[in-house]
Amino acid sequence: MGHHQLVLLTGCSGGGKSTLLAELAARGHRVVEEPGRRIVAEELASGGSALPWIDMVAFARRALEMARQDHTAAADLEGWTFFDRGLVDAAVGLEHLTGTPAVESLASDRYHQRVFMAPPWPGIYRTDSERRHGMDEAVAEYERLLVACPALGYEVIHLPRVSVTERADFVLASLAAATR
Structure with a gap:
């Protein structure tokens, strides 16, 4: 099976990824929460400084490490596993901050x-204790991912702005079509 059943949901912060992930989980699929949110929760609880608003590079490196662990843990499982952000996001973030090419961070x-x-x-965008940046930063990150994903050899499928039920149907139908 390997990486063929590991599915990355990426794109704009506040674009409805977490809601989609919850819907896919409710339908019985394995899901992996965004590394960034888990890191922020851990760092806030422990008083750590690997936070995007304190040390963005440390945060991006930590996200890359966590995303790699998530990827490895799911690699040999049966069925679809959906990731809310992952290695690509962390590698693209690190490249933006340090200049290290994303492709080097991703390995194989x-x-x-x-x-x-x-x-x-914008209609559903919200900030909270774990997402403090504004819409402008979110769009800039989205635009970097839009360039990076095809450059890394991925086919980008844009999620339609529809209800979460329709979005989940769309994702599953698109994956079914790709595996025929």
């Missing part, structure tokens, strides 16, 4: 050929 770790990209969706 791959996801399914089709990567699902959440577009900016």
